[in-house]
Amino acid sequence: MLGNTGNDLIFKVAAKQQEGRRISLFYLLQAFFIIICCLAAVWLLQLGPIVHMTSIQFGLPIGVGTYAIYMLVLKSLVKGEVSTNITIFRLNFVVSSILAVVFLNEILTVRKIIGLILCCAAIIVLFISTPRPSQGSHSGLRFSIPACLLAGGLNILIKVAFNNGALIVQLILYRYLVVAVLAASLLLIRHKQNGRGTGRIYLLALLSGMAMMFALFFTFAAFQIGDIALVTPINQLAFVFSTAGAVLILKEQVSIKKILAIVLAVSSIITIA
Numbered sequence: 001m002l003g004n005t006g007n008d009l010i011f012k013v014a015a016k017q018q019e020g021r022r023i024s025l026f027y028l029l030q031a032f033f034i035i036i037c038c039l040a041a042v043w044l045l046q047l048g049p050i051v052h053m054t055s056i057q058f059g060l061p062i063g064v065g066t067y068a069i070y071m072l073v074l075k076s077l078v079k080g081e082v083s084t085n086i087t088i089f090r091l092n093f094v095v096s097s098i099l100a101v102v103f104l105n106e107i108l109t110v111r112k113i114i115g116l117i118l119c120c121a122a123i124i125v126l127f128i129s130t131p132r133p134s135q136g137s138h139s140g141l142r143f144s145i146p147a148c149l150l151a152g153g154l155n156i157l158i159k160v161a162f163n164n165g166a167l168i169v170q171l172i173l174y175r176y177l178v179v180a181v182l183a184a185s186l187l188l189i190r191h192k193q194n195g196r197g198t199g200r201i202y203l204l205a206l207l208s209g210m211a212m213m214f215a216l217f218f219t220f221a222a223f224q225i226g227d228i229a230l231v232t233p234i235n236q237l238a239f240v241f242s243t244a245g246a247v248l249i250l251k252e253q254v255s256i257k258k259i260l261a262i263v264l265a266v267s268s269i270i271t272i273a
Contacts, residue, residue: 003215004238008086009245010208011070012077017201020078024190026205027071028183031176033209038173047169055170058161062171063178065154070179072147080140082246083254084126087265088144090239093232094119095152097272103156111271118268122261129257155232159223168220172213233269240266 014026042050076085094115100106127141161171215235222231243262246252 001215001235001238001241003211003213003218004090004235005241005245007208007211007215008082008238008242009249010204010211011074012082012246012250014201014204014208015074015077017198017204020075022198022201023071023074023078024183024186026201026208027067027074028180028187029202029205030209030212031180031183033206034176034213035173035180037209037213038169038176041169042173048167050170050173052167052170054161054164055166056174058157058164058166059171059174060178062154062157062161063175064182065150065157066175067179067182069147069150069154072143072150076140076143076147078140080144081252082250083243083252083258083262084129085140085144086242086246087239087262088123088126088141089147089151090236090242091119091122091265091268092148092151092155093236094268094272095149096155096232099152099156100159104159115268115272118264118271122264122268125257125261125264129255129261158220162220162223168217168224171220172216233272236269237266 015023017026039050041047073085073089076089097106097112098108098116101108101112123145158171219231219235222235240262243252243254247254
């Protein structure tokens with residue numbers, strides 16, 4: 001949760017650089033730093049073979065999904081607010097709980113139905129809480145809502161990967177190798193003029209890579225030994241601290257309606273958990 005909180009705030013700062021024109025470069029650099037961390041961890045800590053077929057098989061589709069999801073998150077933060085778009089994105093656990101009923105044969109309980117209703121209510125209130133003249137946040141919702149839905153599905157795939165024997169660091173490694181390839185390809189095809197970065201982008205990417213690696217390692221480790229219904233809600237409650245950081249550090253304004261939406265979002269997660 002702490003790792004996700006730090007990464008959320010770094011994402012916002014990175015997304016604002018040159019009005020979003022550095023997103024692809026930032027994401028490529030973040031993936032590069034995560035890959036280095038994974039290779040170092042496997043080698044120094046003897047965490048198993050680098051070539052692990054199950055991790056590769058699941059890492060490829062998970063990497064494609066990861067690239068799409070976090071590009072959407074970054075785009076949502078170019079003009080949108082952390083307190084709005086990150087809150088919506090972090091509600092992906094609610095989506096996962098519903099999808100688990102279909103794909104993992106979990107039971108559809110009254111708590112899950114109530115949680116889904118509260119989740120939808122939170123999104124509606126967040127949309128209403130955005131003043132009409134502020135088109136930035138509304139345009140951000142076009143990216144954060146699909147990111148939430150996709151992340152809900154990705155959580156299921158990650159759980160299936162571990163059920164089939166994927167290894168933590170290896171899965172992260174191949175996940176971000178795919179992300180790096182896709183980000184580099186986008187830079188070459190669409191953003192050749194933005195190939196050069198600033199020192200700040202490199203620093204932000206390094207810090208984001210460290211925060212993401214920290215969050216992923218402990219989340220995946222918790223998935224292996226703990227109840228996912230307990231682990232994931234705690235993980236996703238990062239948006240509460242991200243909102244606090246956005247207010248204190250990034251000077252975002254929080255209205256009564258937005259506070260209500262955050263309370264609904266927290267209630268949604270607690271209800272399902």
